[in-house]
Amino acid sequence: MIGLIAGMGLLMAIPLSVQADNEGMTILESRCVNCHDLTGPAPATLRELWARKGPDLFYAGNKYKRVWLESWLQKPKRIRPAGFFYVDHIKPGEDGDVIDESTLKPHVALSAEEAHEVAEALMALKARSDLITKGEYKPGKISLTMGEMRFDKFRGCMACHEIEPGYGGLSGPEVYTAARRLQEDYMMSFMRNPQAWDPKSFMPNMHLREGDLEKFVHYFRALSEENFE
Numbered sequence: 001m002i003g004l005i006a007g008m009g010l011l012m013a014i015p016l017s018v019q020a021d022n023e024g025m026t027i028l029e030s031r032c033v034n035c036h037d038l039t040g041p042a043p044a045t046l047r048e049l050w051a052r053k054g055p056d057l058f059y060a061g062n063k064y065k066r067v068w069l070e071s072w073l074q075k076p077k078r079i080r081p082a083g084f085f086y087v088d089h090i091k092p093g094e095d096g097d098v099i100d101e102s103t104l105k106p107h108v109a110l111s112a113e114e115a116h117e118v119a120e121a122l123m124a125l126k127a128r129s130d131l132i133t134k135g136e137y138k139p140g141k142i143s144l145t146m147g148e149m150r151f152d153k154f155r156g157c158m159a160c161h162e163i164e165p166g167y168g169g170l171s172g173p174e175v176y177t178a179a180r181r182l183q184e185d186y187m188m189s190f191m192r193n194p195q196a197w198d199p200k201s202f203m204p205n206m207h208l209r210e211g212d213l214e215k216f217v218h219y220f221r222a223l224s225e226e227n228f229e
């Protein structure tokens, strides 16, 4: 009898703890899954590509820094100046394309408690660990000037990426916050081969030399210490 009661206690304890652990996942599955893929794989066909409404999150735990996730989810701020689908949010202007702000909607914001739970659930999504070499990035320094030379003049990355607000291309994510948002090892891996993560990524494989990968991450880290607000 005592064994039975103890056994029941155990049975009741398990669902409770599972419930608590999955609060973040419950939010993700009810309020986020319409726009974000939580299971993968990434779009492999154009049809799947056009159906995608936001960045894939099924490898979030290999991509984002947790501290950033938790704070961004409470106060989301645009990362891609012209939205996730660049072509949907630009219009021709006198000096080339300009962003059509009226078509860009603010991102849903979470309470501090929800953001905490969701960040925890996202950090547990570890698909594509095969593409990550943990500890691959070794911290080092590069001056902002040298970094910009490489990013802009030598490699033309600035055609698609902003290096400060309002300065740079509009089709990719801003890079001046990249090191706050993203794990260093992920950045190395993504730049090495964007299509390994996302077969239909609009970022071409730039065939960067191994030594250059690390220098770009040094540069993003230096940029992230600047205060552009």
Ligand code: HEC
Pocket (backbone or CB within 6 Å): 027, 028, 031, 032, 033, 034, 035, 036, 053, 054, 055, 069, 073, 077, 078, 079, 080, 081, 083, 084, 107, 108, 110, 118
């Ligand atoms: C209506 C569609 C939509 C919904 C619903 C939505 N998101 Fe998003 N989300 C987006 C878009 C679009 C972006 C890209 C924003 C940008 O670049 O500024 C984004 C960006 C993000 C990012 C940053 C990812 C990155 O790599 O840039 C995170 C994290 C995120 N969303 C989490 C969530 C969570 C958690 C929820 C649910 C509470 C949610 N989103 C609901 C569309 C959506």
Ligand code: HEC
Pocket (backbone or CB within 6 Å): 055, 080, 084, 151, 155, 156, 157, 158, 159, 160, 161, 171, 172, 173, 174, 178, 182, 187, 190, 191, 201, 202, 203, 204, 206, 208, 216
């Ligand atoms: C033709 C446009 C284009 C060029 C050129 C380009 N990128 Fe990108 N880049 C993108 C797009 C598009 C994404 C990711 C799409 C997304 O997640 O929304 C991206 C993503 C990235 C990311 C991850 C950022 C994030 O927020 O997820 C890094 C880091 C990056 N690029 C670095 C570089 C570097 C370094 C170069 C030059 C060697 C470069 N890019 C050249 C378009 C470009």
